[in-house]
Amino acid sequence: MSELALRLRSGRERYPLVILGLAAVLWVALYAALKPLWDYLIFDLLSLPEERRWSDAIHFFFFDTTKILLLLVGIIFVVRILRSFLSIERTRQLLGGKREGVGNVAAAGLGVATPFCSCSAVPAFIGFVAAGVPLGVTLSFLIASPLVNEVAVVLLFGLFGFTIAALYIVSGLTLAIAAGFVLGKMRLERFVEPFVLEAAASAPGAGPQEAKLTWPERIELGVEEVKTIVGRVWPYLLVAIALGAAIHGWVPESFFARVAGSGNPLAVPAAVALGVPLYSNAAGVLPLIEALHSKGIPIGTLLAFMMAVVALSLPEMILLRRVLRPRLLGIYVGVVASGIVAIGFLFNAVL
Amino acid sequence: MHSVKVLGSGCANCERLAALAGQALNELGRTEQVEKVTDYAAIAALGVMATPALVVDDNVVLAGRIPALGVLKDALAERLTTPS
Numbered sequence: 001m002s003e004l005a006l007r008l009r010s011g012r013e014r015y016p017l018v019i020l021g022l023a024a025v026l027w028v029a030l031y032a033a034l035k036p037l038w039d040y041l042i043f044d045l046l047s048l049p050e051e052r053r054w055s056d057a058i059h060f061f062f063f064d065t066t067k068i069l070l071l072l073v074g075i076i077f078v079v080r081i082l083r084s085f086l087s088i089e090r091t092r093q094l095l096g097g098k099r100e101g102v103g104n105v106a107a108a109g110l111g112v113a114t115p116f117c118s119c120s121a122v123p124a125f126i127g128f129v130a131a132g133v134p135l136g137v138t139l140s141f142l143i144a145s146p147l148v149n150e151v152a153v154v155l156l157f158g159l160f161g162f163t164i165a166a167l168y169i170v171s172g173l174t175l176a177i178a179a180g181f182v183l184g185k186m187r188l189e190r191f192v193e194p195f196v197l198e199a200a201a202s203a204p205g206a207g208p209q210e211a212k213l214t215w216p217e218r219i220e221l222g223v224e225e226v227k228t229i230v231g232r233v234w235p236y237l238l239v240a241i242a243l244g245a246a247i248h249g250w251v252p253e254s255f256f257a258r259v260a261g262s263g264n265p266l267a268v269p270a271a272v273a274l275g276v277p278l279y280s281n282a283a284g285v286l287p288l289i290e291a292l293h294s295k296g297i298p299i300g301t302l303l304a305f306m307m308a309v310v311a312l313s314l315p316e317m318i319l320l321r322r323v324l325r326p327r328l329l330g331i332y333v334g335v336v337a338s339g340i341v342a343i344g345f346l347f348n349a350v351l
Numbered sequence: 352m353h354s355v356k357v358l359g360s361g362c363a364n365c366e367r368l369a370a371l372a373g374q375a376l377n378e379l380g381r382t383e384q385v386e387k388v389t390d391y392a393a394i395a396a397l398g399v400m401a402t403p404a405l406v407v408d409d410n411v412v413l414a415g416r417i418p419a420l421g422v423l424k425d426a427l428a429e430r431l432t433t434p435s
Contacts, residue, residue: 087401087415088400088401088414088415089400092400115401115415116401117364117415119360119362119364119402120400120401120402120415122391123358123391123395123399123400123401123402124400124401126392126395126400127395127398127400128400130395195391195392198392199391199392199396202392202395202396203395203398204396220419220422221416224416224417224419
């Protein structure tokens with residue numbers, strides 16, 4: 001390890017909050033400098049002509065890429081540190097005594113706040129059953145967790161502004177609460193795979209108590225999370241922004257307006273049907289969504305598409321199939337997809 | 352002899368943690384082998400809800416994350432020096 005890295009590490013261990021403060025100042029300064037920087041580099045230094053389609057597309061590509069990457073790094077880091085105050089064990093404890101209704105609301109909120117990867121969906125499901133968390137409440141948690149994620153919210157904020165990002169959070173939470181509540185009321189417990197109940201019966205009702213994390217450990221978690229997520233999404237991001245830049249510059253508006261404009265009532269259900277089998281992440285779809293929006297496709301249709309992509313991905317369905325019998329899985333997909341279609345229509349009507 | 356298990360259903364992260372744990376044991380000069388547990392019932396029986404998880408002698412050392420090699424070595428060294 002280089003000396004600088006060693007020094008950074010020891011600094012992080014001795015003065016973690018000072019380091020955090022410095023990082024925050026640096027981040028804000030960088031963010032503020034981005035636009036002038038690219039204006040200068042592209043229009044002054046390279047003296048590309050302003051107000052031309054191709055040079056604007058180049059400016060758009062570099063400015064948007066750096067802006068979104070910076071936003072992602074900042075928010076993923078902060079969110080991971082905030083989430084380090086909660087764990088899936090603690091969440092289970094909090095949900096254990098809850099009834100349906102209140103439980104669904106709590107589960108949706110905790111689904112957003114708990115550090116959770118959908119790759120852990122099966123052991124978490126068994127653990128929730130073992131602690132007596134009602135089925136509908138567990139499903140609220142499992143819907144909210146991928147749907148309202150920091151990558152989606154950051155990108156919506158960066159590309160569409162505060163209102164759309166806030167509406168997305170509210171509607172995502174509402175969907176998770178309502179869908180979990182409806183599924184709970186349908187009394188579908190008998191369609192849970194039998195092995196889950198057996199496993200839950202022999203599983204301890206309370207999980208292992210992890211030691212309380214120190215600040216340096218929380219920072220370490222944040223850094224690791226940034227590396228993992230940014231490392232995974234950056235190629236999608238580049239392709240999507242490049243496509244977005246191309247669409248911005250060249251594809252005529254009439255093309256998309258004809259195919260999926262607000263005049264087409266089938267556009268929202270079609271967008272959802274298209275989104276479910278598509279496996280991507282918010283970073284992969286959002287820059288495309290922005291480009292399509294600029295060409296006149298209504299935001300409700302596009303948000304519905306994105307929600308379907310992130311909330312109902314095929315790999316997650318395959319995992320859930322391990323704990324839910326086909327009938328329950330089918331009903332689950334049906335209820336969530338209907339909710340997403342309703343949100344799409346609602347947004348199209350009010351925005 | 353202690354038992355060192357990595358819990359997880361064969362996902363990429365579980366493979367990474369298993370490889371990392373193997374490397375940590377190696378560098379510590381331990382002879383224990385990493386045992387992979389992929390059966391969900393067995394994972395649940397240990398009370399683990401986030402994978403990948405590292406378990407030494409049926410005690411959960413960490414769950415739901417992949418630590419740096421140094422952290423892993425420290426954690427393993429601490430657990431493995433106490434008599435089983």
